[in-house]
Amino acid sequence: MALETWELLSYVVTVVGLPFAIVVFLWEQRKERLADEEELHQRLSAAYTDFLKLVLDNADLQLLRRQPGELPLSDEQQERRFALFGILISIFEQAFVMVYEPAMSRQRQRLWQNWADYIEDWCARPDFRAALPELLRGEDEAFAAYIRDTAVRAAEVAA
Template sequence: MNLFETFEFLSYAVTVVGLPFAIIVYLLEQRKERTNDQEEIFQRLSDEYREFLKLVLDNSDLHLLRRESARIEFTEEQKERRLAIFGILISLFERAHLLVYEEKMDKQTRRMWQSWEDYMREWLRRADFRAALPTLLEGEDEEFTKYIQRLADAELGKTILAA
């Protein structure tokens, strides 16, 4: 075998072995990058929710951290602040829905989404939040609106059964 044949054989070997290996490595890196991107999105959304909870704490007179909505007569200013806070929350939920939710999710995405659905359900158990939904959902993403409305109906059904 001369030098030319050796190089030719090596080029075939690289093509047969190296090219598929390079493709596999590329695909694995792409998957890893997608996972990192998803986790970064989830972390940013979690940070925003934590900031939202700080806002709720700063407005403790609205009693938004109680499981049951407060049976207090609010002033007009308090009603306006409460509606604004609910609007911020709906916006955050919509952003989470747009960035994380998929019809068919892999295990990791499903795990991340489940925590957001839990947050939504927790707020939807509040009668005052559910009552504000028609106003809050005006102009929101249609798929998100349908999704959160289904959750609201389910939570309302649970509330009625519990009573």
């Protein structure tokens, strides 16, 4: 009788326990993946916030305005602006490589849309678009193509 009981219990474990364990495992994996994506988003957002602090520290460059200022920039100011644009491109490339996918889940689309909006806003600036050929040299080719396409659309809207 004990052998039959153990045999029955092993069948119950196989039929009920194994599928339950698989479901729990998959649920935990999904939860972990979502947490990883949220952490990634937080790190990238922190990098962008740090960039904006640099922009505030260099307020004379007028980078928070959509259109560049009327006053011409000195050589030193142009160099600082170019360096800040380089930092921005680096942040955008990180976001693109780590978040963007041609077929994204809803969660990933939500994360990417923030970055797409930032990229569009910066591409609306003529001075940023003018610096892109030099800034995109050596960058990820898919990222460079995405930025170029966005810049072309922004230039068309501005025209």
